[in-house]
Amino acid sequence: DAGVIQSPRHExxxxxxxxxxxxxxxxxxxxxxxxxxxxxxxxxxxxYFNNNVPIDDSGMPEDRFSAKMPxxxxxxxxxxxxxxxxxAVYFCxxxxxxxxDTQYFGxxxxxxxx
Amino acid sequence: xxKTTQPxxxxxxxxxxANLPCNHSTISGNxxxxxxxxxxxxxxxxxIHGLKNNETNEMAxxxxxxxxxxxxxxxxxxxxxxxxxxxxxxxxxxxxxNMLTFGGGTRLMVKP
Numbered sequence: 001d002a003g004v005i006q007s008p009r010h011e012x013x014x015x016x017x018x019x020x021x022x023x024x025x026x027x028x029x030x031x032x033x034x035x036x037x038x039x040x041x042x043x044x045x046x047x048y049f050n051n052n053v054p055i056d057d058s059g060m061p062e063d064r065f066s067a068k069m070p071x072x073x074x075x076x077x078x079x080x081x082x083x084x085x086x087x088a089v090y091f092c093x094x095x096x097x098x099x100x101d102t103q104y105f106g107x108x109x110x111x112x113x114x
Numbered sequence: 115x116x117k118t119t120q121p122x123x124x125x126x127x128x129x130x131x132a133n134l135p136c137n138h139s140t141i142s143g144n145x146x147x148x149x150x151x152x153x154x155x156x157x158x159x160x161x162i163h164g165l166k167n168n169e170t171n172e173m174a175x176x177x178x179x180x181x182x183x184x185x186x187x188x189x190x191x192x193x194x195x196x197x198x199x200x201x202x203x204x205x206x207x208x209x210x211x212n213m214l215t216f217g218g219g220t221r222l223m224v225k226p
Binding site for chain 1: 152155156157158159160163213214215216217218
């Protein structure tokens with residue numbers, strides 16, 4: 001298996017623009033997670049899905065953030081409009097069965113908002 | 115969830131064993147100890163987990179004290195590629211509502 005795939009790996013955009021981050025989980029995994037990592041706040045869970053359904057989005061910072069999982073092999077995290085403070089590395093992870101079982105992380109997307 | 119305490123940084127000589135401690139004095143009986151690591155510019159990577167027995171896999175060994183209030187992750191022969199931030203996380207394994215919460219971790223520097 002290729003592991004969790006994220007795209008793009010790097011994104012530079014200007015404040016106010018819409019940003020879409022993409023994730024392909026490991027085939028067969030039924031949990032998908034979105035995390036954000038910054039120097040100030042460390043690694044934070046934003047939202048997670050079970051069988052394509054959002055279960056807990058309490059970590060999503062604002063209404064500007066939205067996440068979808070239209071099918072078992074694809075998820076998006078969208079920021080609209082983006083702000084400089086959204087600059088961070090965004091990780092996607094997936095796991096099998098329960099969410100507290102081993103999570104496999106993607107390589108991350110480094111987002112810079114100017 | 116039980117809170118964990120780890121030293122912010124440690125050094126280890128290449129080829130020697132790296133012993134990374136973690137205190138979790140408020141751990142509950144149904145909480146597991148998980149270890150992940152994050153190598154620079156990569157996503158976190160699962161290492162090992164355990165409940166109360168010592169565990170070993172191809173990456174590391176996990177030693178949990180009898181009272182379960184602390185644990186040690188052992189990398190038996192550290193290499194330069196083991197330089198990373200190591201996270202100790204305590205979680206209930208069977209509760210679907212509980213996620214991994216990453217703290218500050220220990221930054222391990224393996225030196226030649």
